[in-house]
Amino acid sequence: MSEEIIVVEGNGTLTGEVRVSGAKNSALKLLAATLLGQGPSVVRNVPLISDIEVMSEVLRTLGAAVTREGHAVTVDTADVSSFETPYELVSKMRASISVLGPLIGRFGRARVAMPGGCQIGARKIDMHLAGLEHLGVEFTVDHGYLEANAPDGLHGAEVMLTFPSVGATENLLMAAVTAEGTTIIENAAREPEIVDLCNMLNEMGCKVTGGGTPSITIEGVDLSELHPCDHVTVGDRIEAGTFLVGGALTGGPLKVTGIDPRFLRMALMKLREMGCDVETGEDWIGIARTGELRPVEIQTLPHPGFPTDLQAQFMLLAALADGNSVITENVFENRFMFAAELCRMGANITIEGHHAFIQGVKSLQGAPVSSTDLRAGGALVLAGVIAEGQTTVHEIRHIDRGYEDYAGKLQSLGADVKRVKA
Ligand code: EPZ
Numbered sequence: 001m002s003e004e005i006i007v008v009e010g011n012g013t014l015t016g017e018v019r020v021s022g023a024k025n026s027a028l029k030l031l032a033a034t035l036l037g038q039g040p041s042v043v044r045n046v047p048l049i050s051d052i053e054v055m056s057e058v059l060r061t062l063g064a065a066v067t068r069e070g071h072a073v074t075v076d077t078a079d080v081s082s083f084e085t086p087y088e089l090v091s092k093m094r095a096s097i098s099v100l101g102p103l104i105g106r107f108g109r110a111r112v113a114m115p116g117g118c119q120i121g122a123r124k125i126d127m128h129l130a131g132l133e134h135l136g137v138e139f140t141v142d143h144g145y146l147e148a149n150a151p152d153g154l155h156g157a158e159v160m161l162t163f164p165s166v167g168a169t170e171n172l173l174m175a176a177v178t179a180e181g182t183t184i185i186e187n188a189a190r191e192p193e194i195v196d197l198c199n200m201l202n203e204m205g206c207k208v209t210g211g212g213t214p215s216i217t218i219e220g221v222d223l224s225e226l227h228p229c230d231h232v233t234v235g236d237r238i239e240a241g242t243f244l245v246g247g248a249l250t251g252g253p254l255k256v257t258g259i260d261p262r263f264l265r266m267a268l269m270k271l272r273e274m275g276c277d278v279e280t281g282e283d284w285i286g287i288a289r290t291g292e293l294r295p296v297e298i299q300t301l302p303h304p305g306f307p308t309d310l311q312a313q314f315m316l317l318a319a320l321a322d323g324n325s326v327i328t329e330n331v332f333e334n335r336f337m338f339a340a341e342l343c344r345m346g347a348n349i350t351i352e353g354h355h356a357f358i359q360g361v362k363s364l365q366g367a368p369v370s371s372t373d374l375r376a377g378g379a380l381v382l383a384g385v386i387a388e389g390q391t392t393v394h395e396i397r398h399i400d401r402g403y404e405d406y407a408g409k410l411q412s413l414g415a416d417v418k419r420v421k422a
Contacts, residue, residue: 003422006393006407008384010366013414014246017255021047021404022071022233025309026193028095029170030200030233031055031075035062035102036177037204040076041228047071047236047404050397054093058085062099077228080106087113087144093401094123097167100148101128101174104137106223110148114141119373121332127168131159135172135179156181156220164189164214164302170197177206179220188216191303192263196234203229235259235283238309239403241267242378244287245313246413248276249320249386253288254413261285266306267314270296274317295323295360300331312338312379319347320386321360328355338376341369345387366391374402381406385415394422 022045032055034041046052048071056066056073062085065076083103090096094115103110115123129139132148134157140147156179161168169189174197176183188194190212198211205226207219240259247254248271261268261280268278271287275294279286296318300308308331318325319342329335336356339349345367348359366389371377377399384391393399396419399406410417 003394004396004419005422006381006396006399007418007420008366008381008391008393009416010384010387010389010391011416012250012386014250014385014410015252015254016413017257018243018409018413019258020235020239020243020256021045023193023196023236024049024051024402025166025238026196027052027233028055029098029193029197030231031059031073032098032102033174033197033200033204034064034075034228035059035077035080035099036105036174036201036223037077037226037228039078039228040074042072042074042230043233044072044231045233046073049400049402049404051093051095051401054089055096058089058096058099061086061089083107083109084111085113090115094118097125097128098170100146101171104132104148104150104154104175105178108150108154112146114144114146119337120335125167127161127163127165128171131161131168131172131185132175134159135175135183137175154179154220156183158184158186161185161187166191166194169194169216173197173201173208173216173218176218176220177201177208177226178223181220183218183220185216186214188214189302190214192234192237192260200229200231203231234263237263238307238375240264240285241307241310242313242382243409244271244285245310245317246382246385246410247287248274248289248293248317249382251289253286255284255286257284259283259285266304267310270298270306270314274321293317293321293360295321295325297325298327300329302331308332308335309375311335312376313382315339315349315356315358316342316379316383318358319349319361319364323360325358325360326355327358330354335373337372338379341372341376341380342383344369345383345391363388365389368392368394371395371398374398378403378406381410381417385410385417
């Protein structure tokens, strides 16, 4: 299929109500976790995005039967007999590494292609491996594949993560659930998607406590005690944050539904600091702005710190604020490429190492731009909504990886956005 692009006419309008999809960064791991229960599990509120298709293909390669009806995905793992994932799938999506933990938890072994880096950084897995070695796993690298074996079985251990890595926490969780004895993960990631995974593992018969805190305890159980489950994925806080930034940019008023506002406390605090009126309910967040956007200081950090996945979106906000802002990216080593694209639209941003210095400008001009990563792509389309004239966003396959029907949702909010063949 020839490449598609997104064409945006700057009409400055995003208003109304939009429901966010299920969280990409939870659903991918929930699908991987179905490997621990032998039989058909159902994962609901799964977003219709390409990364989910890749994960479904990985599971099929392992022998699972994967079907979907709307936003519900059924994974029957009764016949899973392979523990090897092929390079061509892992190279498409590094999150495939999320099957490492459950394969070890189910088979005591795994053979997965080493994930590559990506645009935003090296994306190493040294913490995944070091943690799993504490549980008794031995690793060797064989022609780009990671061979994992636990010759003496998996045993509980106290594992201290040097950094609260989301992926490392998840892989450790999904292996430790069948280890002999107790595992404690110290300095664990605290993202809402970790809590969602812990909840689903417990629904499958695992014994996990402390999800969402820096210390997670897992009492190992026998694999035979684990069973399939039916689980609803939490709403996508990054998609919600992206639309809220759209409301902040245009003034809204805009309401996102299907999201727990507690997932976005830091981002909402920063939106209020920048002059937005933010209201929240049990599963919705409303935003409006009448005055000028105020400048802001942001440090991206592991949850509950400011989410790195909203960094590009807030850089766009800061680019139009009445003053100078600073954004420091502490999580990834190369996540400022978006700035160069925004400068082509008239923003005034200087990058020095991990710091972005943003001098607010009055307006942006539409231009042809390229999506450098998933979240930058989402932000570039928003930039086009408030820019003067037309913006064409290229490389939108990045956007399709993580946002379900992004153009359609923006259109429903009044934006003049359409996907066309390049
Ligand atoms: C998850 O990536 C998300 N992806 C990312 O979202 C998100 O930005 C990130 O968590 C942080 O919140 C998925 O869930 C699929 P990490 P992950 O392990 O698990 C380094 C998006 O836009 N590190 O917390 O890879 C790593 O290189 C994506 O949806 C090691 O050095 O994040 C990175 O610099 C982008 N060694 C930092 O830690 C390790 O063993 C954070 O990584 C593991 C990580």
